[in-house]
Amino acid sequence: MKDSVICVENLYRDYETTKGWLNKKKVIVKALAGISFEVKKGEIFGLLGPNGAGKTTTIKILSTLLAPTSGESRVLGYKTFGEENMIRQHINFIFGGELGVYRRLSGRDNLVYFSNLYKIRKNIRDKRIDELLELVGLSEKGDLKVETYSKGMIQRLQIARGLINDPEIIYLDEPTIGLDPIGARELRDIIKELSLRRKTILLTTHYMHEADELCDRIAIINKGKIVALDTPVNLKKQNRITSVLEINVLGIYDKELEEIKKIEGVETVAVKKNDQWQLILIQFKNTHNITQNVLNVLKNNTVISVNERGALLEDAYVRLVGGSI
Amino acid sequence: MITVLETIYSTAKLQMKEAVTRPTFRFCLLIQPIIYSLITYKMFINSGHDNFVAYTVLGTGILTLWSCICFSSAGDIERERYMGTLQVIYNTPTNFKVIILGKILGNTMLGLLPFFISFAFVRLFLGGDMYIKDPMAFGISMIITIASFMGISMLFAAVFTLSRSSRILMNCIEYPVFILCGILFPIEILPKWTIPLSYILSPTWAVKLLRLSVEGLEGNDIFCKYFGILTTITIIYFILSNILFKIIDNKTRIKATLGVV
Ligand SMILES: Nc1ncnc2c1ncn2[C@@H]1O[C@H](COP(=O)(O)OP(=O)(O)OP(=O)(O)O)[C@@H](O)[C@H]1O
Ligand SMILES: [Mg+2]
Numbered sequence: 001m002k003d004s005v006i007c008v009e010n011l012y013r014d015y016e017t018t019k020g021w022l023n024k025k026k027v028i029v030k031a032l033a034g035i036s037f038e039v040k041k042g043e044i045f046g047l048l049g050p051n052g053a054g055k056t057t058t059i060k061i062l063s064t065l066l067a068p069t070s071g072e073s074r075v076l077g078y079k080t081f082g083e084e085n086m087i088r089q090h091i092n093f094i095f096g097g098e099l100g101v102y103r104r105l106s107g108r109d110n111l112v113y114f115s116n117l118y119k120i121r122k123n124i125r126d127k128r129i130d131e132l133l134e135l136v137g138l139s140e141k142g143d144l145k146v147e148t149y150s151k152g153m154i155q156r157l158q159i160a161r162g163l164i165n166d167p168e169i170i171y172l173d174e175p176t177i178g179l180d181p182i183g184a185r186e187l188r189d190i191i192k193e194l195s196l197r198r199k200t201i202l203l204t205t206h207y208m209h210e211a212d213e214l215c216d217r218i219a220i221i222n223k224g225k226i227v228a229l230d231t232p233v234n235l236k237k238q239n240r241i242t243s244v245l246e247i248n249v250l251g252i253y254d255k256e257l258e259e260i261k262k263i264e265g266v267e268t269v270a271v272k273k274n275d276q277w278q279l280i281l282i283q284f285k286n287t288h289n290i291t292q293n294v295l296n297v298l299k300n301n302t303v304i305s306v307n308e309r310g311a312l313l314e315d316a317y318v319r320l321v322g323g324s325i
Numbered sequence: 326m327i328t329v330l331e332t333i334y335s336t337a338k339l340q341m342k343e344a345v346t347r348p349t350f351r352f353c354l355l356i357q358p359i360i361y362s363l364i365t366y367k368m369f370i371n372s373g374h375d376n377f378v379a380y381t382v383l384g385t386g387i388l389t390l391w392s393c394i395c396f397s398s399a400g401d402i403e404r405e406r407y408m409g410t411l412q413v414i415y416n417t418p419t420n421f422k423v424i425i426l427g428k429i430l431g432n433t434m435l436g437l438l439p440f441f442i443s444f445a446f447v448r449l450f451l452g453g454d455m456y457i458k459d460p461m462a463f464g465i466s467m468i469i470t471i472a473s474f475m476g477i478s479m480l481f482a483a484v485f486t487l488s489r490s491s492r493i494l495m496n497c498i499e500y501p502v503f504i505l506c507g508i509l510f511p512i513e514i515l516p517k518w519t520i521p522l523s524y525i526l527s528p529t530w531a532v533k534l535l536r537l538s539v540e541g542l543e544g545n546d547i548f549c550k551y552f553g554i555l556t557t558i559t560i561i562y563f564i565l566s567n568i569l570f571k572i573i574d575n576k577t578r579i580k581a582t583l584g585v586v
Contacts, residue, residue: 015581060581065412067578081578088418099409104346105339116335117417117424161413 005169005200006039006062011071013057013224031057033224034071042198044191046205046215050321054224055204056095059171062202063093075169089118094162096174098154101146107133107157108142111164118165132160135190151178159187163194170194172203176210188214208314218313222321235316242267242311242319243286245294248304250277256297263293270318277304283315332419336427340401341435350435353392358439361385362446368509370453378447378455379539386440387470387508387532392499393436394429394478401428402485411486412583421486422479422570429478433471458541462548466538469555470531476562477527483569487577507532527562530555 013032018024032054039045047055060066061073064084073079078086101110108129115125133142136156146154155178162170172191176184191214195201205211211218212232219229228235252271260280261269265288272279284290291306344350365384369377405411415421447453457463481498488494503509505519506528512520523529534551542548577583 063416065416065578065583066581067575085418088416093416095409097409100413101408102339102343102410103408104343109339109342113335113339114413114417116332117414117419119332119418 003040004038005041005076006037006045006202007072007074008038008058008062009036009072011035011058011061011073012069013054013061013066014069030224032061032069035219035221035224035226037219037226037229039200039202041200042195043216044195044201044203044214046203046211046218047221048205048208048211048218048317049221053221053321055221056173058221059093059173059202059204063091063171064088089165090168091171092162092165092167092169093171093173094158094175096155096172096177098151098178101154101157101161103147104145106143106145107138107149107160110146110157111160114161114164120165128164128166129160132163135163136160137186152180152183155179156183159190167199169200169202172201174204174206176205176207184210208312208317212313220317220320227320228316232313236311236313238316242283242315244309244311244315245280245282245284245291246305246307246309247280247282247294247298248274248277248306249280249298250302250304252278252280252298252301256301259297260294263290263297264288265290268319268322270322281315281318283311283319329420329423332423333427333430336424337431337434340428340431344432344435350393353389354435354438355442357392358385358389358442359446361388361439362443362451365509366447366451376455376539378444378453379457380536381447382440382443382455383532383535383539384508385443386437387528387535388503389439389443390433390436390474391502391508391528393432394474394481401432402482406583415577415583421574422567425479425482425570426475429475429482433475433478437471457539459538462538462542463535465552466531466534469552469559470527470535473527473531473555473559473562476559476566479566480562480569483566483573487573487580487582502526502528505529525558527555527558530558 011032012030012034015029015031017027017029019027031052035054035058037045047058049055057066061068062075062080064075064080064087067081073081075087076090078084080087101107102113105113111129111132112125115129120128129142130139133139136159138153138156138160141149141153146157149157155175159175162172175191176187179187188210191201191203203214215232217229217231218235219226220235221227228238230238257269257271257280260266260282263284265284267283267285268281269283270281272281282290282294291308295303295306345354362381362385365381365388366377369380369384372380374380402411405414414424417424444455447455481494485494504515505512505523506526507523508528512523512529515523530551534548534555537548537551
């Protein structure tokens with residue numbers, strides 16, 4: 001594709017680690033097992049997948065922090081390993097959490113330093129830092145040391161840091177983790193705003209509604225492989241004939257889940273654990289009526305509530321990667 | 326345009342700002358020189374030297390400078406790895422080597438403070454006079470010493486970027502050098518097999534040069550010889566670290582050692 005700014009083709013990445021202490025054994029973890037995708041300029045592209053699926057690994061390779069084991073990964077037409085000097089000026093990344101800033105310095109000092117490393121001229125720098133502090137709502141706290149910040153404030157500073165070089169491509173790895181609902185909302189607005197300014201965004205998240213709201217296209221990856229790649233609308237469409245039965249119960253055994261799986265029309269069964277009860281999510285073909293059969297299986301359990309609804313993005317996800325959420 | 330020098334300067338400044346807020350570093354800079362001064366003073370006072378204060382201050386200064394340098398290469402990289410800033414600074418358009426050099430410069434500048442602390446402490450509390458017979462030679466020796474310490478530090482930093490066990494390595498190199506390089510007593514009393522090791526470590530020659538200029542030069546020959554050796558070793562350090570950084574730039578991304586996750 002001509003207007004693709006990110007091209008990944010048949011990308012593999014293995015990690016070599018050792019197991020044991022005295023009797024060290026080499027272990028190879030296959031984090032990526034041949035993924036391919038392209039991201040167009042100005043697109044918001046989502047990577048979804050369970051823990052350990054290879055999302056961060058993909059982002060690290062694309063941000064030139066990690067070498068691929070094999071396969072191609074190109075950003076702005078340049079190889080991410082070998083031609084990284086042509087790329088680094090134009091990209092930046094924001095990893096969720098409290099890492100990536102100097103805690104003993106003020107927020108502003110952090111940003112000044114990082115802009116120096118990006119070789120940004122002083123007259124642009126000072127203006128941009130003020131704007132960024134304003135954008136992430138840290139204008140008043142900018143001169144305080146980062147160690148006095150709350151988790152969410154550090155996360156906001158990270159966001160400002162990630163935008164310091166006005167990057168063309170921004171990688172966001174679980175960027176809203178640790179933000180309060182309003183902070184998360186604001187960050188999503190920032191992301192949309194950046195996209196309007198034709199910035200390309202590649203993001204990972206575990207929040208389906210976030211992916212649904214933001215992403216133009218989503219790749220779902222599982223065990224280092226892409227299992228689906230489409231727009232949120234199409235991903236949900238694949239599930240059109242599927243409905244979801246949500247049942248809250250107090251206690252559920254694997255044996256009962258197995259029985260539910262055997263009911264005709266049932267496609268997947270997943271369990272989400274809450275504090276005191278479990279939410280059973282059953283996807284089924286809506287040509288069947290399974291409710292009574294399921295309740296028969298659960299006749300010895302305390303059923304709190306039963307609810308039938310249409311499929312969401314989350315259900316498409318569960319279907320593709322299976323198991324628990 | 327932000328030049329390489331500006332980057333080095335701003336990194337050094339940040340490094341100093343950050344370092345002085347760290348309790349361990351403050352200990353290294355302020356308390357350790359006093360302890361070392363006491364120890365070296367006791368050692369040198371009975372040495373029969375009339376200039377034992379100079380030996381005390383010099384010994385203390387070099388010991389603490391060395392400790393600071395060990396911190397600057399190993400400790401900082403380890404810390405930045407865990408703070409998640411290592412991958413951030415590594416990924417900027419600025420050459421990683423330049424950033425490391427800035428950090429080392431910052432630590433070295435702070436690391437010179439103990440010379441003064443030690444001097445003040447000895448003068449105020451212990452007593453005794455000191456002189457520097459050849460201030461000019463001393464100045465030159467000091468400059469090449471600092472350059473050389475920075476070179477060795479770059480070399481360590483390169484190794485530590487690649488290794489996740491930086492801290493252990495750091496602890497392993499901090500103290501042997503005190504003995505190997507003749508900072509406290511002459512290397513001639515060490516076993517024969519350690520002598521080559523002493524000779525390839527630049528502090529050995531730095532100490533010789535500094536002592537020589539404190540005592541005054543009899544002739545220029547021996548000074549020039551030591552100076553030549555130290556300069557050569559320093560240049561070799563820088564060349565080696567340059568090569569290492571190139572290798573490491575690839576290795577670290579293949580082995581994934583930049584981040585904790
Ligand atoms: N430095 C490393 N050394 C060894 N194995 C690693 C390393 N980094 C990641 N892995 C392994 O590679 C696999 C993919 O990890 P990755 O961090 O890409 O997952 P992820 O999709 O980002 O997961 P999460 O949702 O938990 O963040 C995992 O099995 C992980 O254990
Ligand atoms: Mg991850």
